[in-house]
Structure formats: structure tokens, C-alpha cells
Amino acid sequence: MRKVKTLGLLGTGVIGGGWAARALHFGIDVIAADVKPEMEAWMRGAVANAEPALARLTSAPLPPKGRLSFTTNLREMAEKADFIQENIPEQLELKQRLLGEVSRHAAADVIIASSTSGLMPSDLQRDMTAPERFCVAHPFNPVYLLPLVEVVGGAKTTQTTIDAASDFLRYIGMHPLHVRREVPGHLTDRLQEALWREILHMVNDGVATTGELDDAIIYGPGLRWAAMGTNLIYHLAGGESGMRHMLAQFGPCLKWPWTKLEAPELTETLIDRMVEGTQAEARGRSIRELERLRDDYLVAIQQVLRQYDIGAGSTLRALEERLYRDSDAQTPAADLDAPGPLRLIDTTVRPEWVDYNSHMTDYRYLHVAGEAQDALYRLVGIDDAYRRSGRMFYDVESHVAYLREAKAGEPVYMTTQVLDVDDKRLRVFHRLHRRSDDALLSHCEQMHLHVDTAAAKAAPIEAGVRARLERLRKAHAALAVPAAAGRGIGSARA
Ligand SMILES: NC(=O)c1ccc[n+]([C@@H]2O[C@H](COP(=O)([O-])OP(=O)(O)OC[C@H]3O[C@@H](n4cnc5c(N)ncnc54)[C@H](O)[C@@H]3O)[C@@H](O)[C@H]2O)c1
Structure with a gap:
């Protein structure tokens, strides 16, 4: 696979804009394509908004920023890019059609990846030329600050593609998590959705408000989750005999069960409760203001984790080592x-x-x-x-x-x-x-x-x-x- 100097983006909404900001910051040129010409101004704004937080992430020497160009011509993007990331709406037929088209204009050694939140890579690569160079690279919002990216291959994807895509994602400071078997929703959204379903049930049943349910996470489990996942945390909770004791003690509750598998009906009342609840939590702050606050604490958390060489902090350390190595090689x-x-x-x-x-x-x-x-x-x-x-x-x-x-x-x-x-x-x-x-x-x-x-x-x-x-x-x-x-x-x- 070729060295990535130019990242091609297909779709420049929330996720495309986030990819652009991250890649440009680490010296990769970006050519972005969207059907709507007005998305150029939107995306440039999104890149500018990301910059203050990104600039604080590390003081390691950075290469000159990449250059950003925009086109409404999918073919132009596909011909100029060394790696293509698709970020169009989550609709299977639309993605299949456009991925097929992009693959006919991109050289066979150009990796094509999709940001899909939960579609299966085998379905997405169905109409592609050289489908073996396709994989899912599912990022998390804000893409420019969160290192996690789930990398998933379809039936026709080669290991070379998974490895080369992961190398590039690591190069731009991410943590590629290889999802070994394709499943709807990959790993993280499956977990997130389970939590969200319970939230919807509890709001629907009038058990708690959105704010109370958010408090139930941010003052407790949320703080733990930044560096230790549920499994390791439960291992600690089981005392000296760890997970075995935890399963013996709480295993029976899983059968009661505390949680509900089916999502509740999205009635107008439930939708209103969710919307009014989150508006109350926002306390008049705009989305932009809340994004800035989120970005600031995401940077701060990663810097603290860096000291402990754990989770996203280890990713930041590895990125910095790479940046220093490259800078030394330049000098x-x-x-x-x-x-x-x-x-x-x-x-x-x-x-x-x-x-x-x-x-x-x-x-x-x-x-x-x-x-x-x-x-x-x-x-x-x-x-x-x-x-x-x-x-x-x-x-x-x-x-x-x-x-x-x-x-x-x-x-x-x-x-x-x-x-x-x-x-x-x-x-x-x-x-x-x-x-x-x-x-x-x-x-x-x-x-x-x-x-x-x-x-x-x-x-x-x-x-x-x-x-x-x-x-x-x-x-x-x-x-x-x-x-x-x-x-x-x-x-x-x-
Ligand atoms: N929003 C999230 O939190 C999130 C997180 C991870 C992954 N994703 C995934 O990323 C993808 C994009 O999501 P988003 O939230 O950025 O959506 P979005 O609606 O913000 O952006 C989609 C963009 O695609 C463009 N588009 C539509 N049709 C097109 C076409 N034919 N050619 C070129 N561009 C076209 C739109 O103009 C728009 O700019 C989805 O697959 C979604 O599942 C979203």
C-alpha cells in the first residue's frame, strides 16, 4: 500500500470535518468531496473550531500543516487521494453506490475506508472494484480528539489492508481497534446502544430524567471508564478473587433481569422528555459552547492519562515518540x-x-x-x-x-x-x-x-x-x- 500524503474525504459533515481537522493537523493534505458546495465553508469552519484544542494536545514538534482543498467532483477526489475515507449518511444503498463509483476512479493500491457506525463491511464492499482494499474505519466524535477507531474487514478484505489502514490511523494519532468479526454496530456502538436503550426505558417509565441518568454516569463509572473498561473494573470490584467472585456475587442478578433488551417505542411523549431533558442539562449553552468545554476536558484527560501511560494516554505517548523521531530525522x-x-x-x-x-x-x-x-x-x-x-x-x-x-x-x-x-x-x-x-x-x-x-x-x-x-x-x-x-x-x- 502507498504512503499517505493526501487523504480523500467523501462527505464533509460532522465526521468528515473531524477527519479533515485531525489529518491536516498532523501534516496530511486533504481533498474533500461533498455534493453540496456550501459544505466547503462549513468544513473550513469545523477545522478552525477544532484547532485550539488540537494545538494543546501535545507540545511535540509537528510537521507543517496539511493543505485543504474541496471539490464537488467525486472523481477528482478519488484520483488525487492516497487513502479515501467515506463519511456520507448511514444508508446502505447510497454508500454501496458511491463506494463502487469511488473504487472505479481510485488506483487499486488506494485504501478505501468507511466511517459507518454499524453497517457490515461485506455489504459495503459488494459493488467495489478491488474490494480487498476496503475496510470500515469507524471513528468517534470528535474525530480530531478521540483516538479510538474500529477497523473492521469484510469477507473480501485482506489482512494487508487492515494492517496498512491501521498504520496510517496510528500515524495520525489514533488507536485502531481491530474488530475481528463483523457484527452490526461493531463493538462500541453495540455497548453504547445497550446503555442508551436503558436510558430510554427509564425516561419512558418516569424513573429518572436525562440529567439524573447522566449524573449516574459522570460522577462514577464515567470517571473509571477513561482508563479501565467495565471488565477490568469489575475484576477489581471482586476483591482478591477478582472477576470469579464478581460473577458469583452478581451473576444471579443478570437473570432477574435489571435491564430490558427491547428498546421502548419512540412515542412523542418520550421524544419530548428526551429533548426537554437534554435542553435543561445544556442550561442555555449553545452546541458550540458545549463542544468547546468537551474538547478542553478531553485534551486535559488525555494529558493526565499520558502520565500514567494508560489507555488514550499511551496512544498520545506513542504519537509523540513518532513526532519526535520524525522531527529528528528532518533535522x-x-x-x-x-x-x-x-x-x-x-x-x-x-x-x-x-x-x-x-x-x-x-x-x-x-x-x-x-x-x-x-x-x-x-x-x-x-x-x-x-x-x-x-x-x-x-x-x-x-x-x-x-x-x-x-x-x-x-x-x-x-x-x-x-x-x-x-x-x-x-x-x-x-x-x-x-x-x-x-x-x-x-x-x-x-x-x-x-x-x-x-x-x-x-x-x-x-x-x-x-x-x-x-x-x-x-x-x-x-x-x-x-x-x-x-x-x-x-x-x-x-
Ligand atoms: N455523527 C457521529 O457521531 C458519527 C460517529 C461515527 C461515525 N458516524 C458515521 O459517519 C457517517 C457520516 O455521519 P455524519 O454525522 O458526519 O453525517 P452528516 O449528515 O453530518 O454528513 C454527511 C455528509 O455527506 C454528504 N453527502 C450526502 N450525499 C452525498 C453524496 N452523494 N456525495 C457526497 N457527499 C454526500 C452531505 O452533504 C453531508 O455533508 C455515517 O455513516 C455515520 O454513521 C457518525
């Missing part, structure tokens, strides 16, 4: 023997880095120094494999001096000078500069101690890493030692 390898200092970080002061004074807040200076330090580690061979082997540097001391303001949107760069290195210690001096006039904004001197992480004790640096650091030290020895190096707080400024 000409720094010459370890060049006179230095190293220029390892070129970035822009992000809006969320500034405080109420509208300049960069103090701990962000340390954050940028941390990014430079990570780049230095990658340069000398400290990567994920090295960390997994139980070795790493820990920061043991930092001294930051704030010299000038850094304003939101200002391009800045950081240089790094290796002052000293021995078997266990590394001393560096980072300088943050404004790109427009090279003015020095801040400097940060740091001592890092090499540790055996399992023993939580200082331990010698691995020989190859040590040798590379030594080359840097020798090269940087020709530089003047910064006058501020080793300076105590309050001592005269250099």
Missing part, C-alpha cells in the same frame, strides 16, 4: 564534534504557555529546557529502548534565570552547551533566544544524574552514550564558560 544530525553550542529546539511560544501578564509563565521556561534536554538525550542515543532497559538521567538541580519576556506566538530557539560530564553526571547550560533578533530571554543551568531506575541509585552511563557525551564536552570546551554558570541566586548578574 540534519547535529555534529557531535562541531564547536557548539547545539541548537536543538526551534519552537513558538504557545498561547497556553503565557500567563495573565501575556508573557511566558515561569515554569514554561523549564518546560522548554526539558524539551532541549530530551533532544540532547536522543542525539546521544538515549531513546525509549534505553529507558526501558532501566537506565535514565534524572534532573537533580536546575537554575533558571528569567531575563526578558517571551510573548505568545513569538518564535524562539534554545541552544545547549555541555559544561561537564563524568561517569554519572552531566552538567549543561541552556539558553533561550528570541528568533527575530537573537536576544537572550533566559538561561537554565542543570545537573543531571544517571540512575539505575529499578534500584533508584546513581549508576554509570552506558559506554556508547558516555563516549558521545564526551565528544560533545570536548567540542564545547572551546566555548567560553558562561559567566552565569554556577551563579547563586541573587549574586551579581554577568
Whole structure:
């Protein structure tokens, strides 16, 4: 399968717009096709709305944004795209007809995927040319922030298609979940629908309002579900004997049963209760306002989960590692023997880095120094494999001096000078500069101690890493030692 530089979208509503925002953000060009020309403006608006939240998701270096173009000509889209994602309304015949048409205009090595929420891939690929390159790639709203995407093959889909589609989806920061057997509703919508059916019953029977039922989730199970699913959570609930005890204790209730399988009739009264209930919950806030609130907490949750390397947080970590790898590959390898200092970080002061004074807040200076330090580690061979082997540097001391303001949107760069290195210690001096006039904004001197992480004790640096650091030290020895190096707080400024 080919490398994906351009994503083709068929249908640019809520889901198509979400795919566009995600792909563009991670540097993929998008050519979007819709029957309605007015969808171009709508989709550009949707992409712009997604941007503030997406921009906060990670501070890893991003490639230049992709370019967005729009057409009402399905054939033009199909001929230009390297991967096609269909997002038209959930109607089997319409999807079959258009997927068939798209497949006749797209080269045979172009994967064609459908966002369908529950139609079967074997049905969808029925009229396609080269149906083996078709699969379902079912995302979740908002597509630009939620990593889950269910990947489902039909009878004619090859494993190569599943693998290549999953690789691309991972590349744009998603978590492809391979659904091994096609079933109506895939996995997640089947689960969601079961819950929704119970909600409809309880509202219909006057047991609870929509707001009370939402509270029943968000103050409890919803918080758990962000990182542990129902099964693992129930395993924990069963005490020392886990799931076995849980099934023994609560298994009989499944027979009573507490829940109702058939959905209730959607009467006018029930529809009114659902609509009025959710309007009351919205408390006058518009859909746009609620979307912004949702996007903000979705970003925050993923960043917290990232710290625990769990669920969507692990996906974010993997994405960041890929972004750093790609960025390092783009940057000409720094010459370890060049006179230095190293220029390892070129970035822009992000809006969320500034405080109420509208300049960069103090701990962000340390954050940028941390990014430079990570780049230095990658340069000398400290990567994920090295960390997994139980070795790493820990920061043991930092001294930051704030010299000038850094304003939101200002391009800045950081240089790094290796002052000293021995078997266990590394001393560096980072300088943050404004790109427009090279003015020095801040400097940060740091001592890092090499540790055996399992023993939580200082331990010698691995020989190859040590040798590379030594080359840097020798090269940087020709530089003047910064006058501020080793300076105590309050001592005269250099
Ligand atoms: N909305 C969700 O939460 C959600 C989540 C996951 C998957 N999906 C699935 O994604 C698909 C799209 O859903 P949506 O919510 O974005 O719908 P939508 O109604 O917002 O968008 C559908 C778009 O398809 C366009 N369209 C209709 N006929 C077309 C044609 N012949 N050629 C080109 N474009 C055409 C429409 O103009 C519209 O812009 C559905 O299959 C749905 O099941 C939806």
C-alpha cells in the first residue's frame, strides 16, 4: 500500500470535518468531496473550531500543516487521494453506490475506508472494484480528539489492508481497534446502544430524567471508564478473587433481569422528555459552547492519562515518540564534534504557555529546557529502548534565570552547551533566544544524574552514550564558560 500524503474525504459533515481537522493537523493534505458546495465553508469552519484544542494536545514538534482543498467532483477526489475515507449518511444503498463509483476512479493500491457506525463491511464492499482494499474505519466524535477507531474487514478484505489502514490511523494519532468479526454496530456502538436503550426505558417509565441518568454516569463509572473498561473494573470490584467472585456475587442478578433488551417505542411523549431533558442539562449553552468545554476536558484527560501511560494516554505517548523521531530525522544530525553550542529546539511560544501578564509563565521556561534536554538525550542515543532497559538521567538541580519576556506566538530557539560530564553526571547550560533578533530571554543551568531506575541509585552511563557525551564536552570546551554558570541566586548578574 502507498504512503499517505493526501487523504480523500467523501462527505464533509460532522465526521468528515473531524477527519479533515485531525489529518491536516498532523501534516496530511486533504481533498474533500461533498455534493453540496456550501459544505466547503462549513468544513473550513469545523477545522478552525477544532484547532485550539488540537494545538494543546501535545507540545511535540509537528510537521507543517496539511493543505485543504474541496471539490464537488467525486472523481477528482478519488484520483488525487492516497487513502479515501467515506463519511456520507448511514444508508446502505447510497454508500454501496458511491463506494463502487469511488473504487472505479481510485488506483487499486488506494485504501478505501468507511466511517459507518454499524453497517457490515461485506455489504459495503459488494459493488467495489478491488474490494480487498476496503475496510470500515469507524471513528468517534470528535474525530480530531478521540483516538479510538474500529477497523473492521469484510469477507473480501485482506489482512494487508487492515494492517496498512491501521498504520496510517496510528500515524495520525489514533488507536485502531481491530474488530475481528463483523457484527452490526461493531463493538462500541453495540455497548453504547445497550446503555442508551436503558436510558430510554427509564425516561419512558418516569424513573429518572436525562440529567439524573447522566449524573449516574459522570460522577462514577464515567470517571473509571477513561482508563479501565467495565471488565477490568469489575475484576477489581471482586476483591482478591477478582472477576470469579464478581460473577458469583452478581451473576444471579443478570437473570432477574435489571435491564430490558427491547428498546421502548419512540412515542412523542418520550421524544419530548428526551429533548426537554437534554435542553435543561445544556442550561442555555449553545452546541458550540458545549463542544468547546468537551474538547478542553478531553485534551486535559488525555494529558493526565499520558502520565500514567494508560489507555488514550499511551496512544498520545506513542504519537509523540513518532513526532519526535520524525522531527529528528528532518533535522540534519547535529555534529557531535562541531564547536557548539547545539541548537536543538526551534519552537513558538504557545498561547497556553503565557500567563495573565501575556508573557511566558515561569515554569514554561523549564518546560522548554526539558524539551532541549530530551533532544540532547536522543542525539546521544538515549531513546525509549534505553529507558526501558532501566537506565535514565534524572534532573537533580536546575537554575533558571528569567531575563526578558517571551510573548505568545513569538518564535524562539534554545541552544545547549555541555559544561561537564563524568561517569554519572552531566552538567549543561541552556539558553533561550528570541528568533527575530537573537536576544537572550533566559538561561537554565542543570545537573543531571544517571540512575539505575529499578534500584533508584546513581549508576554509570552506558559506554556508547558516555563516549558521545564526551565528544560533545570536548567540542564545547572551546566555548567560553558562561559567566552565569554556577551563579547563586541573587549574586551579581554577568
Ligand atoms: N455523527 C457521529 O457521531 C458519527 C460517529 C461515527 C461515525 N458516524 C458515521 O459517519 C457517517 C457520516 O455521519 P455524519 O454525522 O458526519 O453525517 P452528516 O449528515 O453530518 O454528513 C454527511 C455528509 O455527506 C454528504 N453527502 C450526502 N450525499 C452525498 C453524496 N452523494 N456525495 C457526497 N457527499 C454526500 C452531505 O452533504 C453531508 O455533508 C455515517 O455513516 C455515520 O454513521 C457518525
